[in-house]
Amino acid sequence: MIPLQYTVDWEDSLIMQQVCRDLSGDWCALVGAGDTALSMLPYVRTLTVLGYGDAQMALLELKAHSIAHLHPDNVYNLWGVHPSGRRVFVYHQLREVLSASTRGWWDRHESIIREGILQSGQLEQRHQELQGWIRKLNCSTMDEQPIRWGKRWSFLSKLFSDLPMSNLVEVPWHSSWRHMMLNREWNIDILQTGIPSLSYTGMSEIQPQLHRLSFGQEYLGSWLSKQAPESKDGVYLGRIVQNVLVASDGHEQISNQLWDAIRTILRPDGVVCCWQEGYPDTDRFTWETITDTQSVHSRVCWVGRPV
Numbered sequence: 001m002i003p004l005q006y007t008v009d010w011e012d013s014l015i016m017q018q019v020c021r022d023l024s025g026d027w028c029a030l031v032g033a034g035d036t037a038l039s040m041l042p043y044v045r046t047l048t049v050l051g052y053g054d055a056q057m058a059l060l061e062l063k064a065h066s067i068a069h070l071h072p073d074n075v076y077n078l079w080g081v082h083p084s085g086r087r088v089f090v091y092h093q094l095r096e097v098l099s100a101s102t103r104g105w106w107d108r109h110e111s112i113i114r115e116g117i118l119q120s121g122q123l124e125q126r127h128q129e130l131q132g133w134i135r136k137l138n139c140s141t142m143d144e145q146p147i148r149w150g151k152r153w154s155f156l157s158k159l160f161s162d163l164p165m166s167n168l169v170e171v172p173w174h175s176s177w178r179h180m181m182l183n184r185e186w187n188i189d190i191l192q193t194g195i196p197s198l199s200y201t202g203m204s205e206i207q208p209q210l211h212r213l214s215f216g217q218e219y220l221g222s223w224l225s226k227q228a229p230e231s232k233d234g235v236y237l238g239r240i241v242q243n244v245l246v247a248s249d250g251h252e253q254i255s256n257q258l259w260d261a262i263r264t265i266l267r268p269d270g271v272v273c274c275w276q277e278g279y280p281d282t283d284r285f286t287w288e289t290i291t292d293t294q295s296v297h298s299r300v301c302w303v304g305r306p307v
Helices: 013-020 035-040 054-069 072-079 087-097 100-108 110-115 122-136 151-159 165-170 176-182 188-194 200-212 220-224 241-245 249-265 293-300
Strands: 026-030 046-050 213-215 232-238 266-275 287-290
Touching: 013 035, 026 035, 035 046, 035 054, 035 200, 035 232, 046 220, 054 072, 054 087, 054 100, 054 200, 054 213, 072 087, 072 200, 087 100, 087 110, 100 110, 122 151, 200 213, 220 249, 232 249, 249 266
Parallel strands: 026 046, 026 232, 046 213, 232 266
Antiparallel strands: 266 287
16 A cells, blocks of 8 residues: 555646735645645745645655755655665655654655655556556657547546546646646656746745744644634645535534634634645636635535535
C-alpha cells in the first residue's frame, strides 16, 4: 500500500495563483500535498496547516523545510526531479531540522525518497500507468486532443475511470495541467508552470515567509474546538472538502458540528475557500469563495453545486 495519496496538489495553478493574491490576514488550511498552502504564504499574515493523515503532514513539512534550508537544485534532487544518486544524501542534510514525528516517518519510508518522492503518490502512480498505456497504444499526447485517438481513447477512459479523463479533452492542449497529466516524468520545466510552490520563482517568494507557517498537530475538528472565536480571516478546505464535510447518512451530525466550529472561528468578514471540483479546467472551473458564513453549509456541501 502506497502511504502517500498524492505528492503534489493537482488543482489548476493559474486559478490558484489568482486567488492567493487576494488573500490577507490570519488563515488556516486543510492541506493535501501542501502546494496551495505554501503558495498562500506570501500573502497572508499567518497560516496554520492541518493535515488529514501523518503521511500528508510529513510530506508538507519536508517541502517547507527543503525550501527553507536547501538550494533550489538540491530541492529538486530531494524530490526526485534530477537523476537519482543524491536524494537520500540530501535528505540526511535536512533531517535534523524536521520535527521528530516527520523525521521518524521519512526514516521509515526512506525508499520513497530513493525512488523519487514526486513519482510516489497513489495518484501519480496511476498517471504513470496511464502514460504507459498511451505509449503502448501509440496515442499522441501533446499535438492533438485525445478525443482523436478514437477507440483507443474509449478503452483508456474505461480503464482509468478514476482519473479525470474527460478533462484531457476539455482543457486547452497547451495548459500546464494537461502537460502534468500526460508527461512521462517530472522535469524542471513542468514545475515552473504547473507547481508554483516548487518553481524557482515560487520558492524565492515562499522562503522568506516561512516564519508565518505553523503546523497543527491535530485533525481539523479537534483543532477548531480549541481556537478563540472570530480569530481567523479565512479557512482553506481544498478539494478534500467533499470527503470531509459532505453530510450523508450517519455522518450528518459530524458535518454540522464542523461547520458550526468553522463559523465560530471566522471573523465577521471571514471566508471559506474550497475547490468547486477536484480537478481543474481553467476555462470552466472557478474557485468558490463563501462569504455568507450563515449559509456556508448548504452552499459548500455540494462543492459549488447549489441544491
